Amino acid sequence: MSATAEQYFPLVVPATSLLLGLALLAGWRSLRDHRYLLWLAGGYICTAFPLAAQILMDNARMATWSVLTGAMYCAGSWATAQGFALRSGGRVSGPAALAISLITLLALFCFSRLDDVLGARIVFLNLGMGLLLALALPVLFDSEQPDTLFERLLRRTYLLLVAYAILRPLLAWLLAGWFTSSGLPRSGLWLWMLAFNLLLNLWLLFLLLGGLAQQLMGELRHERNHDSLTQLLNRRAFFEIANHRLQHDPARPWALLACDVDHFKQVNDTWGHAAGDNVLRQVGVLLQQMTRPDDLVARFGGEEFVLLVHCHDLPTAARIAERIRVGLSQMHCSPAKQSITASFGVTMVATAQDLESALERADLAVYQAKHEGRNRLILSPSQDGTDCMLPDQQATP
Structure with a gap:
């Protein structure tokens, strides 16, 4: 060189x-x-x-x-x-x-x-x-x-x-x-x-x-x-994670809670979409605070939320949903400081194959809760076909 x-x-x-x-x-x-x-x-x-x-x-x-x-x-x-x-x-x-x-x-x-x-x-x-x-x-x-x-x-x-x-x-x-x-x-x-x-x-x-x-x-x-507004799981991620858990841990009992905010359209129409977004964010925060780290909390769209929680039976799931319902009713996050209420449908999930069916049962229960006056929870029929329903809005905590 x-x-x-x-x-x-x-x-x-x-x-x-x-x-x-x-x-x-x-x-x-x-x-x-x-x-x-x-x-x-x-x-x-x-x-x-x-x-x-x-x-x-x-x-x-x-x-x-x-x-x-x-x-x-x-x-x-x-x-x-x-x-x-x-x-x-x-x-x-x-x-x-x-x-x-x-x-x-x-x-x-x-x-x-x-x-x-x-x-x-x-x-x-x-x-x-x-x-x-x-x-x-x-x-x-x-x-x-x-x-x-x-x-x-x-x-x-x-x-x-x-x-x-x-x-x-x-x-x-x-x-x-x-x-x-x-x-x-x-x-x-x-x-x-x-x-x-x-x-x-x-x-x-x-x-x-x-x-x-x-x-x-x-x-x-x-x-x-994750949902960009609430930072909760979105629908796709919820199903992916829920199916994985149900398939790999079939002996563990799970309950599905569907939650729909009552009169949410009135919030948007009265106070605007910014106020509605704030309500959804606050609801998402409360749902995460009132569940455990290994529970799944997702926003499926609009004012609809779905939770997959670990519990042993339907009465226990009802107590969890009731505690959340009461917590939501004590929130005052709208511009008029009005309380936020929600209707709940609760059912048990047996297997990964039962997940879609459980979601349908929970949705029907939410629809029934809305029809009966809102701000209440209703339990779906159990797997053996017997009704397990709380006709009045509260389940005893």
């Missing part, structure tokens, strides 16, 4: 960093809610330019431009730390980052303009970059992100990146006497460290994008399975 090729070949590393930054920037333009992508793009781009400049400079020119390149390195490290902190739901300390950056730049000025000491510049610059990156560690390891394999690997890789930045000058001094080298940017150890830095950043970006893809898939799955 010629001297010119040897000089310019390391530019692959900053060029790759620049391309990665531009890719993250393009990702942010499509996913504006993920602001951390913009910060991470800035981190990659800000470090690409000073790295390319140092590759093309000799040690004398590096000393001349050390403060400017150091400022760009600090900005890149600060942006990277801020990006990972934002991704984890927090922020890095601005005053701490500013103080570290100013101390680093002051040291670079002293050991380039007042006294040209290459080793000191290397130590202070890498220590400053490492400390800036370390500002995100408390947020990263106290993240609210799901504890997935991608997240665990991402945290450990970021910790390795911080440790590598801090220990890099020590390793260079021990292995090759970097501090006295006259051709630092073209030394063999420099090239090996550039290669390792590139691989580490590629691996970090792979984990980052893998976690992002996993998060986006989770968001899409949530949108597919």
